[in-house]
Amino acid sequence: MRKIDTIVVHCSATPEGRAVSVSTIRQWHLDRGWRDIGYHYIIGLNGEIWPGRPITQRGAHVRGHNTGSIGICYVGGVTNDGRLASKDTRTPAQKTSLLSLIRGLMTDYPAINKICGHRDFPGVNKACPCFDAIPEYEFLFAAQPVPASKPQLTLGEPDEPDDTCHPTFDPDEIDDREVIIPPQLEKPAVKTVSFWERGAQIVAGGSLGFLSPFVQDWRIVAIICGAIVGLAVLGIFFQGRLVKSIRAIRDAAS
Secondary structure (H helix, E strand, O other): OOOOOEEEEEOOEEEOOOOOOOOHHHHHHHHOOOOOOOEEEEOOOOOEEEOOOOOOOOOOOOOOOOOOOEEEOOOEEEOOOOOOOOOOOOOHHHHHHHHHHHHHHHHHHOOOEEEEHHHHHOOOOOOOOOOHHHHHHHHOOOOOOOOOOOOOOOOOOOOOOOOOOOOOOOOOOOOOOOOOOOOHHOOOOOOOOOOOHHHHHHHHOOOOOOHHHHHHHHHHHHHHHHHHHHHHHHHHHHHHHHHHEEEEEHHHHH
8 A cells, every 4th residue: 555645636727617527537648648547536516526546556646746645636727718717616516525535535544744736846837726725725634634424436427518628737747657577577586507506516416515605606616627627737747757757767677
């Protein structure tokens, strides 16, 4: 389970009163090359709470701050007068559901110590979520929040207008690719046997016993082999000298 200490509130940056489904937001994010929708929850116009990315997975909603956070996005955030200016368009139902969801998450994750908006992070140059989330929810830290009931997630999605819709504020550029583990790293660690060690095992009949540590390093094996060859050469040399000496003594005696 992820260690979660922050809740980040977002808006979909779509016109006030326009219904937008989770499927549409998910497609926006998939088109950006992400592996799934970046938010963990979506709050619909009528207070619906839709699950997005599984909460057990790191989201993709604030660049550099996704590891320990939960992303909640409410549908709306800009005016519907053609100017698409930033505006707190939350309906009363959205405000109620957003508060209920936050209370429930704080109960489930007692380590949560920060509730803020997307715009409250350094380097973010956008109005999202178009209201000041920090003072609005700071009262929740005054006492242990105890929600009257757990917020109910909504399964069905609303009917959307036929014309296409895109967010006014672009999401952050986030690397949300799957981490691919090379196949070789997924295999269990296997002790490799060097050429020298294998040769020594063959000579020793498959078991090295107390000699095993000495033959695992090829340099040690090379030194030992060199010493053996050197002794053999010296033996041959001195054997030849010895043979000549014996023949000389025998010839002198005869």
